[in-house]
Amino acid sequence: MKKTNWLLLVLALVLSMFLAACSGGGGENTGSEGGEGEGEGNTEEAAGDSEQVLNITDSAEIPTMDASLATDAVAFQFLGSTMDGLYRLGEDAKPEPGIAKDHEVSEDALTWTFNLREDATWTNGDPVTANDFVYAWQRAVNPDTGSEYGPYMMGGVIKNAEAIANGEAPVEDLGVKAVDDYTLEVTLEKPIPYFESLTTFGTFLPLNKKFVEEQGDQYALEADTLTFNGPFKMTEWNHGEGWTLEKNEDYWDAENVKLEKINVKVVKDTATAVNLYETGEIDRAGLSAEFVDQYRSSEEFIVEEEPVLFYLKLNQEANDVLANVNARKAMQMVIDRQSMVDVILNNGSLPSVGDIPKNFVKHPESGEDFREINGDLVEYNVEKAQELWSTAKEELGQDTIELNYLGGDSEVAKNLDAYIKDQLEQLEGLTVNVQSVPFKERLDRDTSMDYEIQNAGWGPDYIDPNTFLNMWVTDGGNNKTGYANEDYDAMIEKANNELAQKPVERFETFLEAEKKLIQEDAVLVPLYQRASAKLVKPYVKGVITNPMGPDYTYKHAYIEGK
Known part of the structure; x- marks a missing residue:
């Protein structure tokens, strides 16, 4: 038997390595993105004259920005930052209006009718309509798409989703219908106690059919082969190095989005991230074991379970x-x-x-x-x-x-x-x-x-x-x-x-x-x-931490007093 004194191993690791928590939501760690969930106070007065730019890191490249194909925390984080579904996560993980203004549920809990806002647009200029949800959800369960999460999230939830995913029914049989441009009717297989929560998730985001089909097999591979309907839009995507999000001025709720830009660098090494934080190049840094001890007494140190x-x-x-x-x-x-x-x-x-x-x-x-x-x-x-x-x-x-x-x-x-x-x-x-x-x-x-x-x-x-x-x-x-x-x-x-x-x-x-x-x-x-143990600059305000979907909501974030 191999006998190991783990304390000796720890000493060796501390001398030669940097450690921290790994992945999340099936993905690599986004802990170096952490934030203060202050939420309220995101007013123009609070933001003041500070430059509204947030600089953060992630430890992995985005595997895909195609909502039908996304399966991991990194993809869902930035889909959630650039897209609106029917609802989106707000304070305390409670759904807040996205493209849906409100909804009604039938007495048997099987039919959900969503009333959509008429002032939401895509960055290509098209209006966001009920048809965009129908197309996206059908695409997610279509076996030709090859989606993992479409069948997983919708099977046994949306009527006929499982049969469609198994090739036993046409996609048109999916229980989702555009009653008109701004009324979406969803029929469930059975009562789903958590369905409203599900509608905030990335797999249920809408897609602009015309744009997706124009891009063909290039869709979602680069920043310029994407279109967005959320608070931010991706303007640069340097694969393996980082990406840039900018405020979407055409967003239906743009007046309540304060950040003008979010810069993300891919940084896999904790020591590098801490150095970038100390030199003011980034506003957050995830900490590994020995850095936790070093910074535990700092006012900029936080831990999020x-x-x-x-x-x-x-x-x-x-x-x-x-x-x-x-x-x-x-x-x-x-x-x-x-x-x-x-x-x-x-x-x-x-x-x-x-x-x-x-x-x-x-x-x-x-x-x-x-x-x-x-x-x-x-x-x-x-x-x-x-x-x-x-x-x-x-x-x-x-x-x-x-x-x-x-x-x-x-x-x-x-x-x-x-x-x-x-x-x-x-x-x-x-x-x-x-x-x-x-x-x-x-x-x-x-x-x-x-x-x-x-x-x-x-x-x-x-x-x-x-x-x-x-x-x-x-x-x-x-x-x-x-x-x-x-x-x-x-x-x-x-x-x-x-x-x-x-x-x-x-x-x-x-x-x-x-x-x-x-x-x-x-x-x-x-x-x-x-x-996640991390350092967060005190001027970063209004970032909401989520227990599901995107790790963080940046819609309400702002920079104050930098």
Whole structure:
């Protein structure tokens, strides 16, 4: 057995590396974008004479700006900054008017009618109409588009979406109709308790059909092959280096947008970001462990807890080892999560002990937090892990095992993955080969299931346990682990159909489903719930932090007193 003193590892890492939390919402870390959620006070008087330019960083290139194809936190962040859906996220994650002024819901909760504003336009000059939503939603579920999130987000939600995605019905059968240019009627498959929240999400954004079809296969590849209807527009996109957003003067609510420009640089190294912050070139910087200690007493230091989970995905179809439940349980038990968050991350992140974050959703009657009710579904116990691992090796007939581990290519990701590799290799006879690849390649390899172990993350798409637990149903669009269990599928199906309008029973069914997923079947190896430690210039005001969709809302942001 390989015995490792993790404190020695930490000392080595501190001397040679910089560490911080990795990705979110299935994507690379956007923590270096952080913001102060002050929200109110975004008046012309408050902004004063300060230059309204925000300078931030991101740790990865935008994989796509096509709303039908986006699957990650970086894409959804900047789609959310440049586009308006029916609604958009405001303070406390409450939907506020976007293109929809208001809506009505039928008594059976199946028909939603949205009344659209008539003063919204695209940057190509066309009006934003109900037809733009019809086209976009049909495109997202059309199997020819190749969207992951269209079928995933709309299947079982919008009438006929699943049949269309499976090639069993024409796209015209989708339950979305333009009654007239400014009235959109949506028909659901069943009552969806969180549907209004869903309409704020990037997959449900409209698209200008004429513009998209004019661009053809060049659509969304460059800034000039995009059209926008939101508070900002992308004017430059230097792939791999950064991008620029400028205020959209034709936006329907432009008078309430104060920022004139947002400059984004791709910076993968924490030390570089901190240096840029200190020299005044950027207004925010995410901090890694040793920088947290250095800046903790600064008035510009903040920590934001997020409902974003990180875990190891284990591809059960990749080899017999990962298909073995005892091997998976051993991997769950051998990682010291508390040391990871206390010393390696050191940024306020929490050990993850299930598939639902802490402080995310509460029991509809008692008000008790989901995480508190279900408690810790994984434990740290190296001795027990070794016993389970020995059993697995006997069952497999193998003494030595080699597994490939897919991680990110930023300094942050590489260093965290080095810690996890060391922890896993405490299992006797196990060798872990880490493959560090760019974020976009990691997304592509996840889609094609071209990995064995993968460090992955997920942020909620809406405020409901289903956003985390529905991922792991058999052949689910974001499952990509090979996990298939009829009992688990039945629990999720029951929660979302028979119990859709029985909130207490529905919630308690989700509690049981999480136990099945993590405790019994060990589908994932939970790692941590992300928090972001960062420096934020005091003159940055009005940035709203979101628990779902775009990490931040910049519509109400402004610079004061710079």
